[in-house]
Amino acid sequence: MARFGVRWLLAAVLMLLLGGAFFFCEYLIYFPAILKCAWPRVEHARGGGGEGIDGRPPDSPPVRAMVLSDTHLLGAVGGHWFDKLRREWQMERAFQTALWLLRPEVVFILGDIFDEGKWSSKQNWEDDVRRFHRMFRHSGDTELVVLVGNHDIGFHYEMDWFKLQRFEKVFNASSTRMVTKNGVNFLLVNTVALHGDGCPICQAVEKELIRLSKDLNCSLQSSGDGCGGTQVYPPTPPIMLQHYPLYRVSDAGCTGTDAAPPGERHLLFREKYDVLSKEASQRLLQWFKPRLILSGHTHSGCEVLHDNKYPEVSVPSFSWRNRNNPSFILASVSPGSYALSKCFLPEESTVINVYTSTGGCLVLLVLVHCLWMKGLLQCLSLCLLGKHKSL
Structure with a gap:
């Protein structure tokens, strides 16, 4: 009888160890990592008479925006079932824990939501969308804003109206638009369509960008010739969000634990594939003069200053399939200023x-x-x- 009692005790200890490890790695591990993160403090720009530059009281709280990128939900063709299950569970738990602890007002996802949107069938697309909405569910207090990436509708040579409109229908918004919250302008750019070859989608997107640029510049000037009938926006330069980064030669100048591996940082980027072309990049800067650019696509972190006055931050991939140490950006944005901090998620190597x-x-x-x-x-x-x- 004593021998059976010892065996039951051993079985209980083994189950306790195994269950404890599973509960920690699949649930609890996200809490201490995200609890280390906090919204950065931002100084409010004040105008004359004690008011903010958009007429709001100067003590109005800034917009709290959570920014992530490149979730790459695996599809039915190239995604192994266990890889899909594992990565989606990790992203779901990380996202839901972040929402519960940090309570952002708006969440931006900078493209490549899906891995196989560029070729998925109707049934596979609907299944991918269903899983996305389950993973990234949120309350009415948080707005989810999604940008388009090359894996969602294909690279320029794969892109067509059907795939673009299918994406826009799911997220109920145009892929190029201005989102304004509490006096802050967030400009969303469909960079997949900035190929510069005059394709129909490219022409439509560039036409919309020119219109938005005119509306914004007229809002900044308050008045001017040719500004009749334009849309009025808060008079502040935009935060520009996009999938492709603006043109840069490579990631050679990037540093930090989330930068590209040392052996890859000196690889030259290809225009219109890894980054936007020089021409498209300069047009965007001239049209909008953004105070900050946030981009994805490279799966690695980087900070670049364009023309010595336009800062760009590349947001790493949110998926453990692409990185051992995924992260996201916490941005506190007021009409006159902003502050960023980076929130790192548990490393895959720790779980292993x-x-x-x-x-x-x-x-x-x-x-x-x-x-x-x-x-x-x-x-x-x-x-x-x-x-x-x-x-």
């Missing part, structure tokens, strides 16, 4: 180490138990043999 250590402990306990039981049996045998000889 916890599971490996737990497995090693389980094996060690089983071996100790077997050796102990073997010694106990030998002891009992010797005792019984001794009694038999004495008789």
